[in-house]
Amino acid sequence: MTVSFAPLEGITGWVFRSAHHDMFPGLDSYYTPFWAPTPDTPLAGRGLADVLPEHNEGVPLVPQLLTNRAESFLPAARMLRDLGYREVNLNLGCPSGTVVSKKKGSGFLSLPRQLEEFFTEVFSADLDLRISVKTRVGLTSPEEWPALLELYNRFPICELTVHPRIRQDFYREPVRRETFAYAVEHTKLPLCYNGDLNTVQDCRELSAAFPTVNHLMLGRGLIANPALARELSGGPALNKTELRTFHDRLLADYQATLSGPRPVLGKMKELWFYLSASFLGAEKPLKGIRKARDLTAYAAAADAVFRDCELCPGSGTFGRI
Numbered sequence: 001m002t003v004s005f006a007p008l009e010g011i012t013g014w015v016f017r018s019a020h021h022d023m024f025p026g027l028d029s030y031y032t033p034f035w036a037p038t039p040d041t042p043l044a045g046r047g048l049a050d051v052l053p054e055h056n057e058g059v060p061l062v063p064q065l066l067t068n069r070a071e072s073f074l075p076a077a078r079m080l081r082d083l084g085y086r087e088v089n090l091n092l093g094c095p096s097g098t099v100v101s102k103k104k105g106s107g108f109l110s111l112p113r114q115l116e117e118f119f120t121e122v123f124s125a126d127l128d129l130r131i132s133v134k135t136r137v138g139l140t141s142p143e144e145w146p147a148l149l150e151l152y153n154r155f156p157i158c159e160l161t162v163h164p165r166i167r168q169d170f171y172r173e174p175v176r177r178e179t180f181a182y183a184v185e186h187t188k189l190p191l192c193y194n195g196d197l198n199t200v201q202d203c204r205e206l207s208a209a210f211p212t213v214n215h216l217m218l219g220r221g222l223i224a225n226p227a228l229a230r231e232l233s234g235g236p237a238l239n240k241t242e243l244r245t246f247h248d249r250l251l252a253d254y255q256a257t258l259s260g261p262r263p264v265l266g267k268m269k270e271l272w273f274y275l276s277a278s279f280l281g282a283e284k285p286l287k288g289i290r291k292a293r294d295l296t297a298y299a300a301a302a303d304a305v306f307r308d309c310e311l312c313p314g315s316g317t318f319g320r321i
Contacts (some may be wrong), residue, residue, distance in 0.1 A: 010029075011223060034065060036093065070118050088131055090235055109148060160189045162180050269292075272321045281308075
């Protein structure tokens with residue numbers, strides 16, 4: 001089984017990936033949070049920093065781009081190729097309102113003719129680069145999915161990662177497992193499954209349901225339990241000591257790379273949006289994390305979680321802070 005780390009905006013940047021790869025090795029690939037290139041600025045600033053080879057030493061990385069214009073995609077893809085990457089992923093799944101309003105991410109799914117023209121131009125270019133796609137199964141209705149899949153089938157996509165929700169579902173509604181079953185039956189493209197794989201049991205049930213699919217992309221569950229992929233391969237369960245070490249490594253690395261305490265505090269609170277799902281009886285200290293206005297108050301609240309609360313990955317719900 002191939003296991004990858006999904007891109008999560010604001011969380012899985014290069015600092016997080018480096019720490020995770022060092023402490024919980026074994027993942028087959030990490031996908032970057034998307035970068036939205038323009039023709040004049042293919043990669044710059046945060047996007048460039050996130051993919052620089054010196055920031056990703058030893059990390060098996062697949063950069064992800066978000067665009068609906070071939071003239072933006074192609075220069076960025078060539079820059080990534082020249083940096084040493086051999087695959088680029090196109091984001092056709094982001095449900096954010098600001099993204100969708102620009103007809104990017106899952107918003108691009110509403111323009112099948114333009115999407116076909118995009119693929120035609122991209123795949124006819126001399127890139128010497130594999131192109132994969134991460135997609136939802138429609139914008140407003142799963143009835144859009146058969147036609148979208150037929151469109152994908154006409155192009156040499158190296159892998160199609162399916163998140164079986166429509167845009168309107170965001171991440172709240174249950175995954176539409178039947179749409180992934182349809183893809184298994186109606187495409188010869190290599191498939192990867194992504195969506196609500198938060199525990200070892202979730203992953204094993206998905207694999208049992210679709211035995212021909214050998215690539216799983218884990219996201220929120222892998223942040224809540226950084227050792228999830230290790231457990232899936234038969235390794236030891238996450239323990240509180242190593243989770244505390246991972247937390248402290250991230251805190252120190254963010255302090256070393258970000259400008260000032262406020263962005264560090266923001267990053268750590270984002271992390272606890274997911275980590276909170278792995279602790280029982282943590283409501284009071286989690287409230288302290290949520291209300292912390294400086295790193296001293298934050299550290300005291302985080303100490304209380306690790307000291308007083310039971311670790312039980314997969315037992316809670318996301319977003320308890």
